[in-house]
Amino acid sequence: MTDSPIDDSLTHGCLEDLSPEARLLLALARPRLEPAQQQRIFRFLTANGQDLDWGLLVDQACRHGVLPLIGRNLLTYRLVHSADGRSLAPYRWIYAYAYEGNRRRNHALADEYAKVIRGLNAGGLDYAIRKGPVLTEGVYGDVGLRRMGDLDVLLSRDSLPEFTSVVEGLGYRQGHLSGNAELVVPFDRRTQMVWKVSLANSTLPYLKPAQRDDVEVFVLDPCFNVFQPGSGAVVDPAEILARAVDAVLFGEASRRLDAVDQFIDVCVQLHVEATTLMYIEIGKDLTILKFLDLVQLLNRLSGEQLETLVSRVRRYGCVDSVRYALHHTGQVFPDGVPPELTAEFGPADPDLLETYGVLDGRPDRWEQGFADRLFNPRRSRTPKARSTVPGPRAVV
Incomplete structure (x- = not known):
């Protein structure tokens, strides 16, 4: 400079x-x-x-x-x-390659995840696709713009054995990738027990080595609820699944969350990831893409859906998560959140905005402001406590 x-x-x-x-x-x-x-x-x-x-x-x-x-x-x-x-x-070529490489990578993921969706449909499972794939295909309108990762699937806990049977038939295994990226190694017993007891809304991911230069591994991430245990928010997952809507994903007939539930899901995930030690440690707690996702979803909600959003958020008991997400999204994209929507949920409590580690049972407060943390690559070193959750980090 x-x-x-x-x-x-x-x-x-x-x-x-x-x-x-x-x-x-x-x-x-x-x-x-x-x-x-x-x-x-x-x-x-x-x-x-x-x-x-x-x-x-x-x-x-x-x-x-x-x-x-x-x-x-x-x-x-x-x-x-x-x-x-x-x-x-x-370095114009860097930007050209980043976009074109991401487009090709997303097509490779789409080809693979289409097989999974066909398998779920053939098995008659009740499911809904969440987050990244729905956003990449259905919201951004250009498959090269948004980097896609795992396939997030909401299903009932009772459907897990059928889900496992379908995806194992497609070559997926529950575990982590081996050092040479050619095998999936089962998780140790402690990791399995911690996830089963402490992270009851989800299960460990299913992996399949991709053996490609642009995709190292295909990842399936099933969950049983959009809310974390201990968050205070409550909803019967069957209600959300019943409200899911038909969609076409990767060229296949599929199901996704309805628009209001999808928006709430993104808000809740943003809050969880921004304040959980595991995500802070890997530097995925604050990313501009998450705030941009929320703005894009918000732009697609009608006036009637916004009214439904307000009542549904209050009924679910996830006001704090939505308030947290809207406040910070408005900080990053000032023109992205209508002031009346922020006002609807009241001013954000500083304790809510500055506290992290609550779901880890180790609450603490940030000493740096939000803007400093957003662009500080060393923020992962700030928390005094470390995550005790064993298991995957790269595929979280």
Whole structure:
């Protein structure tokens, strides 16, 4: 970096003291850029492109799960070159490869997960697909924009034996990947017992070695409830499954959560992951992609669905999770959350916003502010306590 002044055209409205790289990242992290947004970014890059730490930008984009998205935007909107052909953003090929590589990777995952969905349908299981795959295919509208990971499946606990039979027939095993990535090694007994007793809303993941350069492993993540034990939120999973809607995923007839339950699910997961020691330790507690997901889902809710959302959140008893998610999403994307929706659930309690480790039984408070944590890659070293949950980390 030089000592030259940084143009302030991308000043963020809610988060203070952001680096220019962070401001640029937030400006680019949108599925679509309106002409006015394109012009602001172009002016910013024209004034400051040579002074930015592009290595830091790429690192943060990877950490936050948005490198394919910002890569597509830099290229599609012609933001990497000035009008006279001067480079404004170095290493154009990185952004092209990130987007194209992610698109191809997601197609590989889709081909595999389509087989799983066909198997679940043939087995007559009652299920609903959650989170990533639904967002990648049904919300973003471009399979290369959002990085997809595991296949999250909600089903009743009684259906687990049938689920296991179906996926084992497709080559999946419950365990972790071996060192050479060619075998799935069963979890030890302690890990199995801890997950069975303490994490009763889910079970350990099912893995299948992919043996591909772009996909190391296929992961199935079944769960039995959208709420964690001890969270205070209560809903009969059968109610959510009964309300699931038909969808086409990976070219197959499937089922997904209804729009309101899907939004609540994303809010709850955002809150859990932002405040749980296991996610903090692996640096997946705060990512821009999670806040962007919530904005995209919120934009798709009708007025009637928003009214249903308010009543359903109160009935489920998950007001704190939704309040936490909406507050922080509004901090990251100030224009993404209607003020009236935030006001509907009342002002967020500072204790709620600054406390982590509650579900771990080790509550503590952050000493850094939200903006500092959002872009601090060393925040995982801050908590005094460590997660005692054994088992997978890379596939969480």
